[in-house]
Amino acid sequence: MKPIGDSQCELGIRSALVDTCVFRIAEFARSVLKEERVESRGITSYVKILGHRRTGPYDENKEAAIRALPTIARLSREGRLRLFRSSEIEGEDFSGRLLGGTTVDLFAEAQFSWAHDPIQRWRFQQCAEFHTKALRTRFCEWLLSLTPEEVGRLKSMPKLSDFEIKGLESVHRFREICRHLPEKHYVDALHLWTAEMNGMDFFLTTDAKFIRAIKHSSAKLTILSEPISPTDVLNRLGIASLDPLPISDHDFHYLFGDAKR
DSSP states (O other): OOOTHHHHHHTTOEEEEEOHHHHHHHEEEEEEEEEEEEEETTEEEEEEEEEEEEOOOOOHHHHHHHHHHHHHHHHHHTTSEEEEEOHHHHHHHHHTOOTTOEEEETTTTOOEEEOOOSSOGGGTOOSTTTTSHHHHHHHHHHHHHOOHHHHHHHTTSTTOOHHHHHHHHTHHHHHHHHTTSOGGGHHHHHHHHHHHHTTOSEEEOOOHHHHHHHHHHTTTSOOSSEEEOHHHHHHHTTOOSOOOOSOOSSSOEESSSSSOO
8 A cells, every 4th residue: 555645745745634732723703792891981890801811731742843933834725734534533623622612723724625535434323423532433433343244245335435345445554553552542543544644744643642642653564654743744844933823821811902901
């Protein structure tokens, strides 16, 4: 299985499937209410003002990843880094969106394309808890348990796409990726497999434990789509200067008028 990314590299274009955790930190600011004291004609009253405030602060590695996102978004708009999302990642991201909404999303103007899921989970799991990690993990365990005979029967299912048939034929690759991983990383391994099946150069993630786990197993496993942090992907692309963040502090900012009064 040769990654499409090899030909993209010749053109100076790299590709990355973006993990859910990256979309979460891209939710850069949320709406908040601030109570202010107002005096008029000798009368004191208190009013609630709508504004927004940066999320976080987070640990050092996650803050570094956040600082990298405006540059990554720009590279996607310039066509220098192709960013992808999948249905599985979209579902994860939607189910964990900030309560109350996001006022500043660092990926709001980024350009994304869709990556095909090797096997569409909804064909085999349909219930109210569809977007829970527990159900995703059970799906991964089911994939790992498939025998060649079961794969052969599943390939004859109606309305399967050619890509899904290819995914079923390559389910052994998913098993290889998971062989040296604990169960908690199975869902991440599913995304990594998706990145490989779609010929991506990178799997962009802030999950340092997963990156270390894959690097640890790389001596026994050839990785076709490298799990990498936002900071490291910029280093790999030779980008040293970062685009500025829209808000540089964690103070309250007014939605209208001056950012700070």
